[in-house]
Amino acid sequence: MLADLTAGAVQDAEARASSRPTAEVEAAALAQPSARDALAALAPADRVKIIAEVKRASPSRGDLADIPDPALQALRYEEGGASAISVLTEGRKFKGSLADLEAVRAAVSLPVLRKDFIATSYQVLEARASGADLVLLIVAALDQPVLAELFGLVGQLGMTALVEAHSADEVDRAVDVGARLIGVNARDLTTFDLDRDLFGRVAERIPAGVVKVAESAVLTPADVTHYRSAGADVVLIGEALVTGDPVATLRSFLGQRSPEASSLRSESR
Numbered sequence: 001m002l003a004d005l006t007a008g009a010v011q012d013a014e015a016r017a018s019s020r021p022t023a024e025v026e027a028a029a030l031a032q033p034s035a036r037d038a039l040a041a042l043a044p045a046d047r048v049k050i051i052a053e054v055k056r057a058s059p060s061r062g063d064l065a066d067i068p069d070p071a072l073q074a075l076r077y078e079e080g081g082a083s084a085i086s087v088l089t090e091g092r093k094f095k096g097s098l099a100d101l102e103a104v105r106a107a108v109s110l111p112v113l114r115k116d117f118i119a120t121s122y123q124v125l126e127a128r129a130s131g132a133d134l135v136l137l138i139v140a141a142l143d144q145p146v147l148a149e150l151f152g153l154v155g156q157l158g159m160t161a162l163v164e165a166h167s168a169d170e171v172d173r174a175v176d177v178g179a180r181l182i183g184v185n186a187r188d189l190t191t192f193d194l195d196r197d198l199f200g201r202v203a204e205r206i207p208a209g210v211v212k213v214a215e216s217a218v219l220t221p222a223d224v225t226h227y228r229s230a231g232a233d234v235v236l237i238g239e240a241l242v243t244g245d246p247v248a249t250l251r252s253f254l255g256q257r258s259p260e261a262s263s264l265r266s267e268s269r
């Protein structure tokens, strides 16, 4: 499934490249204002940080939410206390687009991640040309030399790579290319099986100084606490935020009361 998703995403990028050649996208990427500093925004702190995701659908969960206005959704994430925004730009199974990314980047002041199945430098250039500050690189989808090459290009363009692993070996491969931000995805993208304890098992292989992100399967505040106790600096959350009230859900995940709840309490006093 991961191979199909990646092949489809590369094919779609090739189709775009026939009307917008690499040189043009590269020029657009270099003409962008500088990327926002994602490592600073996601740096370990005395509280957990959240990357909030704009995701309409997924192959494992089907349709989640229409999200007619991704920029508005992202603004609500910012209001709720997210530290960065992830935007699914894959079109076939996740129903996203680069237009979604552009709209979100223009609306918020947080760093924005292009979440896609990236395997070519064209896709990395496109990400920056559309304003991305971060790019997802999935270790399982890439041979090590390609991972290293794409990681290098992301850095040259001033962006940060979120390098995603599903096993101890893949964490080691992420460390080997020099990743400063490593995600451990509880969802295996080949089988779609969920394992919330994978993060805890492999987190200790991530060296000090590298930001640790726990990805997927957060539905309750207890799930956030679970990842935090296992050493997560950041959690990446999609489904719970697109299917519930984004502001209230984020505040509950961050351990804050929503203002409505506190004013209700003071009224009843």
Ligand SMILES: O=P(O)(O)OC[C@@H](O)[C@@H](O)c1c[nH]c2ccccc12
Binding pocket: 053, 055, 115, 116, 164, 185, 215, 216, 217, 218, 236, 237, 238, 239, 240
């Ligand atoms: O909706 P969830 O379970 O909160 O998961 C979010 C995110 O981790 C998930 O969308 C994701 C993690 N890695 C990916 C790679 C590609 C596509 C999607 C993903």
